[in-house]
Amino acid sequence: MNFQDLRIIVGQIKKNVKCPKCNTRYNDQDIELIGGLGDEQHFFHTTCSKCNSESIVNVSLQMSDNFFIPNELKKLGSAPRMGHISADEVLDMHNFLKNFDGDFNRIFKKTD
Numbered sequence: 001m002n003f004q005d006l007r008i009i010v011g012q013i014k015k016n017v018k019c020p021k022c023n024t025r026y027n028d029q030d031i032e033l034i035g036g037l038g039d040e041q042h043f044f045h046t047t048c049s050k051c052n053s054e055s056i057v058n059v060s061l062q063m064s065d066n067f068f069i070p071n072e073l074k075k076l077g078s079a080p081r082m083g084h085i086s087a088d089e090v091l092d093m094h095n096f097l098k099n100f101d102g103d104f105n106r107i108f109k110k111t112d
């Protein structure tokens with residue numbers, strides 16, 4: 001996804017997605033890209049400017065005419081130990097990101 005794609009997607013989120021709690025529309029600064037799986041699945045974190053409610057928005061891109069919403073998300077990799085991402089795991093990531101202060105040094109610090 002390039003910057004132009006990102007701008008289009010953020011524009012679509014602003015146009016089509018509202019805060020589930022208070023129905024407020026999002027602004028550019030309320031929407032953050034978390035990451036994606038390949039070119040087709042992207043996850044955004046939104047924070048409502050009015051009620052501070054946070055949400056995860058999953059954007060699924062399909063370039064063909066046969067548009068569909070998959071019931072299960074794609075696997076993160078081909079390793080057999082990796083299953084599909086569950087709603088609980090998305091919530092866990094949401095909770096982690098909510099409390100994460102951006103200090104990667106602390107996270108990856110050796111504990112020996």
Ligand SMILES: [Zn+2]
Binds near residue numbers: 021022048
């Ligand atoms: Zn709200």
